[in-house]
Amino acid sequence: QVQLVESGGGSVQAGGSLTLACAASGYTSSMGWFRQPPGKEREGVGTIRTGDGVTKYADSVKGRFTISKDNAKNTLYLQMNSVEPSETAAYYCAARLASSLNWFTSGLRASWYNLWGQGTQVTVST
Numbered sequence: 001q002v003q004l005v006e007s008g009g010g011s012v013q014a015g016g017s018l019t020l021a022c023a024a025s026g027y028t029s030s031m032g033w034f035r036q037p038p039g040k041e042r043e044g045v046g047t048i049r050t051g052d053g054v055t056k057y058a059d060s061v062k063g064r065f066t067i068s069k070d071n072a073k074n075t076l077y078l079q080m081n082s083v084e085p086s087e088t089a090a091y092y093c094a095a096r097l098a099s100s101l102n103w104f105t106s107g108l109r110a111s112w113y114n115l116w117g118q119g120t121q122v123t124v125s126t
Contacts, residue, residue: 002026002115004093009120014085016124022076022093022117029099030107033067033078035089035122042092044108048076051099056107085124093117 008020020033032047046057046067055067066079076093094113106112 002028002095002097004095004115004117006091006093006117006120009091009122011123011125012083014124014126015082017079017081018083018122019080020078020091020093020120020122022078024074024076024095026074028095028097028115030103030112031069031076031093031095032107032113033076034092034094034110035087036092036119037086037089040089042110044110045091046078047103047107049103049107056104058108080122083122083124085126087122088124089122090119091122092119 003025005023012018028050030049033045034042035045036042044058045061046065048055048067048069050069064082068077095115096113
């Protein structure tokens with residue numbers, strides 16, 4: 001069973017940067033980052049198709065967040081720049097094992113993924 005272990009959460013000031021990491025213990029066809037602010041639903045931040053590195057982002061983070069994957073380390077990253085207090089949330093890494101042609105339309109949906117990390121807290125202060 002593939003496991004996901006996140007790291008890198010913490011506190012950052014508004015306008016600052018933070019990088020999250022998610023180490024996978026086995027093969028995945030696509031991976032994603034999600035976040036869940038207190039009292040709100042989980043939302044997709046970005047996704048990557050691991051075979052060719054194609055990415056897709058939520059409109060709210062385009063141009064500020066970057067997803068990448070180091071295949072040698074089998075680790076997914078989320079580089080967050082110009083963060084805002086409203087982005088305070090628990091951030092989760094997710095992975096899907098089976099490949100599918102529906103990644104582009106479904107990759108930002110939580111239901112797309114089979115596996116989830118434990119989550120890491122990001123707090124953005126003013």
